[in-house]
Structures are given as C-alpha cells and as structure tokens.
Amino acid sequence: MQLNTILNCMPIVPSPYKAKGIFKNGHFATIYSAKLRPIPSLIQTRERLELSDGDFVDIDWSYNIAKNEATKKVAVLLHGLEGNAQRVYMKGQANVLIKNGWDVAGMNHRGCSGEENRLYLSYNSGRTEDLAELINHLLTHKNYEEITLIGFSLGGNVLLKYLGEQKEVPKQIKAGVAISTPLYLRGALEQLVKTENVVYSQTFINDLKKKYKRKMNQFPNAMNADELKKIQNLLDFDNLYTAKAHGFEDAYDYYEKSSSLQYLPNIKIPVLILNAENDSFLSSECYPYDIAENHKNIHLEVPKSGGHVGFHVSNNVYYSERRTLDFIEKISRDE
Structure with missing residues (x-):
C-alpha cells in the first residue's frame, strides 16, 4: 500500500x-x-x-x-x-x-x-x-x-x-x-507486573530505587531507608514516592488522574x-x-x-x- x-x-x-x-x-x-x-x-x-x-x-x-x-x-x-x-x-x-x-x-x-x-x-x-x-x-x-x-x-x-x-x-x-x-496507566502497571514482563519491571524498579536513594540524600526529612526497603515493585514506588511527592492520594489516584x-x-x-x-x-x-x-x-x-x-x-x-x-x-x- x-x-x-x-x-x-x-x-x-x-x-x-x-x-x-x-x-x-x-x-x-x-x-x-x-x-x-x-x-x-x-x-x-x-x-x-x-x-x-x-x-x-x-x-x-x-x-x-x-x-x-x-x-x-x-x-x-x-x-x-x-x-x-x-x-x-x-x-x-x-x-x-x-x-x-x-x-x-x-x-x-x-x-x-x-x-x-x-x-x-x-x-x-x-x-x-x-x-x-x-x-x-x-x-x-x-x-x-x-x-x-x-x-x-x-x-x-x-x-x-x-x-x-x-x-x-x-x-x-x-x-x-x-x-x-x-x-x-493502571492497565499498563497491571501488564508490567505480569511474569512475562519481569525483566522490564525489575529493570525499572532497580533504576527507580537508585533514584529514591539519591533523592533521600537530598531530602532526609521526607525520605528514609525504611521506606526504601518497602519498595519492591512499581506500585510501591508510586505509592511511597510518586503520589506523595506530586500531591496524589495514592498510586491509583495518580494513575486515574494522569492517564491521557x-x-x-x-x-x-x-x-x-x-x-x-x-x-x-x-x-x-x-x-x-x-x-x-x-x-x-x-x-x-x-x-x-x-x-x-x-x-x-x-x-x-x-x-x-x-x-x-x-x-x-x-x-x-x-x-
């Protein structure tokens, strides 16, 4: 064609x-x-x-x-x-x-x-x-x-x-x-946590945890090592950092309001x-x-x-x- x-x-x-x-x-x-x-x-x-x-x-x-x-x-x-x-x-x-x-x-x-x-x-x-x-x-x-x-x-x-x-x-x-x-965004998150996508989701979370750790050094009153340990997946990161830092109630509120x-x-x-x-x-x-x-x-x-x-x-x-x-x-x- x-x-x-x-x-x-x-x-x-x-x-x-x-x-x-x-x-x-x-x-x-x-x-x-x-x-x-x-x-x-x-x-x-x-x-x-x-x-x-x-x-x-x-x-x-x-x-x-x-x-x-x-x-x-x-x-x-x-x-x-x-x-x-x-x-x-x-x-x-x-x-x-x-x-x-x-x-x-x-x-x-x-x-x-x-x-x-x-x-x-x-x-x-x-x-x-x-x-x-x-x-x-x-x-x-x-x-x-x-x-x-x-x-x-x-x-x-x-x-x-x-x-x-x-x-x-x-x-x-x-x-x-x-x-x-x-x-x-919620649908994309649910896709990424599937077993077939573990390579991608693990790569993302490893990078995001490194970012969290770097920012923790900048903002020790807002971020801490105990929360970092709780971050095991993308949903955790969005609950513990993305939503909190950007004014959303939680990760699902972020996904709902931010989806194009x-x-x-x-x-x-x-x-x-x-x-x-x-x-x-x-x-x-x-x-x-x-x-x-x-x-x-x-x-x-x-x-x-x-x-x-x-x-x-x-x-x-x-x-x-x-x-x-x-x-x-x-x-x-x-x-």
Whole structure:
C-alpha cells in the first residue's frame, strides 16, 4: 500500500509495517531496540531551562543539517520512564528529523539529565507543567513558526495529556506523535507486573530505587531507608514516592488522574498514536479504537509487531522514525 493512501485512511490507519524474522517477536524487538541497536551518532548542544518553581530541565538540541539557512520548524522529543535525550530511540528519531529540515529539542525530564533536580518532586506520566514551560520558552525566545511534539512511552502520555487539557493550544503547535504509549496507566502497571514482563519491571524498579536513594540524600526529612526497603515493585514506588511527592492520594489516584486516555476527546490538533499489537507493556485500553473512529484528530495505527518502541527495519532507520516524519510533514503541507 502506498504511503499517501495510508495517510488518507483516517482516523484508524492500516499499518504497512511488517517486522521480519525474529523481530516479529515483541520481546526480542523491545530488548534489541533498547539494548543492542547501535546508538546513532548525533551532535547535541545542551541548554538549561530554569523553571518557575526554582527547578530546571536540560534540553539537548540538535540542528537541521538539510539546509544552509535556519529552519522555522522544531520538534520537541519526550523520552520514557527513566530515559534521557541520549537514548537510542531519541537519537534515532532526531537523526531522521535533522536530515529533513527540522531542529530538535530533546527534553530531559527533571533528574534525568545526569544531574539531580533541586526539588523533592521530579517528573511523572501526567506532569505537563514542564512541557508547557518549554513550549512557552520556544514561543518567547526562539523564532519557530511550527512546533511538533513527539513522545515515547511515558513521554507520549505526557504530550497527549498536555494537548487534551489545554483550553487553547498555541497556534504554532501543529501536530503530535505518541509512540508505544500507555494511555491507561493502571492497565499498563497491571501488564508490567505480569511474569512475562519481569525483566522490564525489575529493570525499572532497580533504576527507580537508585533514584529514591539519591533523592533521600537530598531530602532526609521526607525520605528514609525504611521506606526504601518497602519498595519492591512499581506500585510501591508510586505509592511511597510518586503520589506523595506530586500531591496524589495514592498510586491509583495518580494513575486515574494522569492517564491521557480521558483527554483524547479534547485534542484539537492532529495526533498519531502508534502502538504495536504485541507491545507487552500495554493493556487493551491503550488501543482507543472507539475514540479514533469518532474523532477527526486522533489517528490510531496498530501494527501487529513492534514491541515497545521496537519498530525495526534497519539499525539506521526504524519504521516509527520514518512514519513520524511522514505524518508531521503531511500535516505541515496541509496547513
């Protein structure tokens, strides 16, 4: 099927992506793409954005190499849980964009850039305030006429929630792309604690416990070793840190209020949600066919394969990276 035909099959988009060989296995695609895919070479320049609450986020910039003149287009990239702007999927996407006329702002969530953030709170799946401040920074201090938002996993949930909770989205924001996104956080948690996902959940909890320990040194009155010992899984972490630090009653209150699924009907610009059918991180609620069928702006593509951020075609370019470019450039042309 030709790409222009696919792009016109809205809002539920038939996917041409077909994984080859062992990449049809979702777990292999996920693990290979996160741990074994060679990291693309990418020049990044860091900018520190001071936030209104006294904290900061670091933005890793990469610039358009397709033209000699400055571009008017920028893509904001948002990474997943305990990731950063140096992750292979962030650099892979950035490489495709800068070669096609875009600047890229890779946003590191608080505490994810290699330096601990200053405050007790950090980031979570529904915290959109930092993204809003970055967008305001782009609008007031940069000269961009077109902004697109691209998020992976947790970052996808953040951008969809941001777009859906705004009464008015800045006119410069033209499109969004959410890849391998847990739209329903409680369902995603219940998936991750299943036996088949123990490798992923254990990796996440090990990283989060290290983060808790580092922050405990900063905030000994709010965090302690006894609580650290109680953290055995992701639910424990969200109960003992995420919910408490960010003003939620408990983990389930956090999941309910932060899930982007409930905000999709309010989105006013075109977005692409690319979630693989064999993504073991995602529950059935993370495939919003009913919303997409009745919403002109929600474009849902569900390939049979791809795992979690694992849409392998070659080590150089993944299907998700090219698909993202095609989607946002079509929106740009149609403006």
